[in-house]
Amino acid sequence: MATNFSASLTQASDEANEMYCEECERHGDGHVTAVAFCVDCVEYKCATCQKYHRRQFQNHKLQDSDHMPQDFYFEKCSAHPNQLIKFYCSDCIKEACKECKDNEHVNCSDINHLPTLASDIQKSEEFKGLRKYIDKLKEDIKYTNTLVKAKCEVIDKQEEQATEACKEYKDKLLAAYTLQHQNLIDNFDKKLNETVVKLEKERKDLIQELSEKEKKFEENIKKAETDIIEEVVSTNTNFKSLKLEHLNLVENLKALTVELKHAQNLGQNCKLLIKLKSAKQLCENLHKSIEQMYHVNIQRYKFKISDFQPAKQSSENRTAYFSFEKVSVERRIVFDFDIKSLSNDINSLLVLSEGTLIFSDCAKCSLVICTFVKSNRKYMNDIKFETKPWDITKVSDYEAAVTFPDERHIKLIKFSEDMKVLNTSEIPGHASCFGIAYSNNHLVVSYLFPSSVKILSLSGEIMKAFDKDDNGKDLFSCPYYLTVSPDNTMIYVSDSSTETVTCLNFNGKVYFIYKDDHLKSPNQLVVDEYGSVYVCGYKSNNIHHLSSDLTKVKILIDGRHGIAGHIVSGASLTQASDEANEMYCEECERHGDGHVTAVAFCVDLCGI
Structure with missing residues (x-):
C-alpha cells in the first residue's frame, strides 16, 4: 500500500483497483505499478524492486500480481498523514498504519494486514450476522416511526391547549393589573389637586413676602452703593481740588x-x-x-466685592456689599552706592525690595547685591557664576530670575532676609535667552538665534511663542530687553538693531511700535505704576519717557544729566523724573535741534 497519495489519487483508487510500489514512492521515484507483494515486509513491489528485494531477502515470501491482495484501502492515518492504513488490530479493535503498528501495537498479539484480513470478510459469520441484525433493525425502525408519530400528535395537542390557557390567563392578569394602576393614578390625581390648591396659596404668600424683602434689599444695596461711591470719590478730593x-x-x-x-x-x-x-x-x-x-x-486702592452667598445669608438685613482697601504708595528710594569697583559692562539692574538693588555684572560673571539698612549702613557683595548673567526680574521680595544666554537657561535664585542665597534652581531656556520679566506666575523671555519672545511656565514649559507678525515677517531682530505693563496685559520689547520699541499683547498681537531719531540702540526699559514706559538709549545716552501706547512724552534725561549706558530701573527713573526739572527751548525741539537749555519765556507765544 503506497503512501503520500494526493486527494485525487485517493478518490480514484476506489474505482481503479491498482496498487503502486511502496519502495519507489518512499525514495521519490513516483507512482510505479506494483506487480508483487512481500508477505514478510507487508509491502507492494514493482518489477524492479521485486528483483532486488528477492536478491536481498531470499527467505521472504513474494506473491505475484495474480495472488497478491487486491482489495486496497487508501485512507490516510490520522496520526501520520503520510502513511496509508495497512493493518487492523483485533485486540484494540482499531486500524493502524505501519508506524502505529511498530510503536503503539508492539504488544498486541492479533494485528493483521488489512487487505489480507478482509479478503474473505463477505463469507464470514460476522458479516452475515451483521446483515441479519440490520434487517431486524429495519422492522424495529418502522414500528418506532409509527409510535413516534402518535406521541408527537399528543404533544402537539397538549402544547396547543397550554398556549390557549396561558393567553386567556394572561389577558385576565393584564386587565386586573391595568385596573389596579388606574386606581393608583386616580388617587394620586386627587391628592395632586388638593396639593396644587395648597401650593398655589403658599406661592402667593411667598411672592408677597419675597417682594417685600426684595424692596428692602434694593434699598440697602442702593444705600451701600451710594456710600461706597461717596467714599471712593472723597479719597482723592484734595488732588481733584488741586x-x-x-x-x-x-x-x-x-x-x-x-x-x-x-x-x-x-x-x-x-x-x-x-x-x-x-x-x-x-x-x-x-x-x-x-x-x-x-x-x-494720589491715594490708590483696590476695590472689592464682599463674599456674599444669598442662599446662606440674609440679603435684606445686610448693609456691607462693597469695600475698598487703600494701598500705600512705597516711598522712593535713592541709591547712592559707590559702584566704581564694578566693571563698565553692567547689563541690568533690579530693585528687588526696599533697600535692595541687584546689578548683573556681565564682565565679571556675577550678580552684585547692594543693600541699604535702616542704620544707614550699606553693604555690597556679589555672587559668582561660570558664565555671564544678562537680565534680571523680580519674582517676589526674596526671589529673582536671571537669564544666562551662553548656558541657554534661566536661574531662579531665592534669598534670605539678609540677602544670602538660600538655593538656586535652573529652568530650561531652550535657546539663547536674554530679556526676562515675571507676570502672573509665568516668565516672559526674549531670545536671539532665532529672535523671538516666549512665555514660559516656572518649570520651563513653553506656553506661547511670538516671532512673526500677521504678514509673516520677523517681529524682532535683537530683542535684548523686555518688560510687562502693570496690569499684565501688554509686553514691551526693545530691539537694539531696528531701534524700535514694540508693544504686543499676551497673544502676540502687535499694537504699537515706537521709533525716534533721538533713540539709538534701545536697551533696558521699565514701566511705572501708571503705565508710562521708560526706555534707555544705549548709543544716544538718553532716557525716553513714553505713554502706555508708545506715544513720546519727552526725553527725560540725557548725557547732560550724567547718563551713559544702557541700564535703567524704576528707582533711577523715579529719581531722574524728580530731579530733571530744567526747561528746554521749545523752538529748538520743534525743529529737531535737540534739547537746548531755556533762558527766556515768551509771554505772547506762551512758550519757552
Whole structure:
C-alpha cells in the first residue's frame, strides 16, 4: 500500500483497483505499478524492486500480481498523514498504519494486514450476522416511526391547549393589573389637586413676602452703593481740588496772554505793564501748581466685592456689599552706592525690595547685591557664576530670575532676609535667552538665534511663542530687553538693531511700535505704576519717557544729566523724573535741534 497519495489519487483508487510500489514512492521515484507483494515486509513491489528485494531477502515470501491482495484501502492515518492504513488490530479493535503498528501495537498479539484480513470478510459469520441484525433493525425502525408519530400528535395537542390557557390567563392578569394602576393614578390625581390648591396659596404668600424683602434689599444695596461711591470719590478730593485750581490757572494764563497781545498791538503800554505784572505773578503761581501736581501722590486702592452667598445669608438685613482697601504708595528710594569697583559692562539692574538693588555684572560673571539698612549702613557683595548673567526680574521680595544666554537657561535664585542665597534652581531656556520679566506666575523671555519672545511656565514649559507678525515677517531682530505693563496685559520689547520699541499683547498681537531719531540702540526699559514706559538709549545716552501706547512724552534725561549706558530701573527713573526739572527751548525741539537749555519765556507765544 503506497503512501503520500494526493486527494485525487485517493478518490480514484476506489474505482481503479491498482496498487503502486511502496519502495519507489518512499525514495521519490513516483507512482510505479506494483506487480508483487512481500508477505514478510507487508509491502507492494514493482518489477524492479521485486528483483532486488528477492536478491536481498531470499527467505521472504513474494506473491505475484495474480495472488497478491487486491482489495486496497487508501485512507490516510490520522496520526501520520503520510502513511496509508495497512493493518487492523483485533485486540484494540482499531486500524493502524505501519508506524502505529511498530510503536503503539508492539504488544498486541492479533494485528493483521488489512487487505489480507478482509479478503474473505463477505463469507464470514460476522458479516452475515451483521446483515441479519440490520434487517431486524429495519422492522424495529418502522414500528418506532409509527409510535413516534402518535406521541408527537399528543404533544402537539397538549402544547396547543397550554398556549390557549396561558393567553386567556394572561389577558385576565393584564386587565386586573391595568385596573389596579388606574386606581393608583386616580388617587394620586386627587391628592395632586388638593396639593396644587395648597401650593398655589403658599406661592402667593411667598411672592408677597419675597417682594417685600426684595424692596428692602434694593434699598440697602442702593444705600451701600451710594456710600461706597461717596467714599471712593472723597479719597482723592484734595488732588481733584488741586487739579481744578491748576486748570483755572491755565485758563487764566491763556486769557491774560490774549489781553497782553491785544494791549501790545494797540500800544497801550500802561495796560500792558499792569497785565505784565499780573502775568508774572500768574506764571509763578502756575509754576508752583505744576510742581505740586507733579509731586502730589494720589491715594490708590483696590476695590472689592464682599463674599456674599444669598442662599446662606440674609440679603435684606445686610448693609456691607462693597469695600475698598487703600494701598500705600512705597516711598522712593535713592541709591547712592559707590559702584566704581564694578566693571563698565553692567547689563541690568533690579530693585528687588526696599533697600535692595541687584546689578548683573556681565564682565565679571556675577550678580552684585547692594543693600541699604535702616542704620544707614550699606553693604555690597556679589555672587559668582561660570558664565555671564544678562537680565534680571523680580519674582517676589526674596526671589529673582536671571537669564544666562551662553548656558541657554534661566536661574531662579531665592534669598534670605539678609540677602544670602538660600538655593538656586535652573529652568530650561531652550535657546539663547536674554530679556526676562515675571507676570502672573509665568516668565516672559526674549531670545536671539532665532529672535523671538516666549512665555514660559516656572518649570520651563513653553506656553506661547511670538516671532512673526500677521504678514509673516520677523517681529524682532535683537530683542535684548523686555518688560510687562502693570496690569499684565501688554509686553514691551526693545530691539537694539531696528531701534524700535514694540508693544504686543499676551497673544502676540502687535499694537504699537515706537521709533525716534533721538533713540539709538534701545536697551533696558521699565514701566511705572501708571503705565508710562521708560526706555534707555544705549548709543544716544538718553532716557525716553513714553505713554502706555508708545506715544513720546519727552526725553527725560540725557548725557547732560550724567547718563551713559544702557541700564535703567524704576528707582533711577523715579529719581531722574524728580530731579530733571530744567526747561528746554521749545523752538529748538520743534525743529529737531535737540534739547537746548531755556533762558527766556515768551509771554505772547506762551512758550519757552
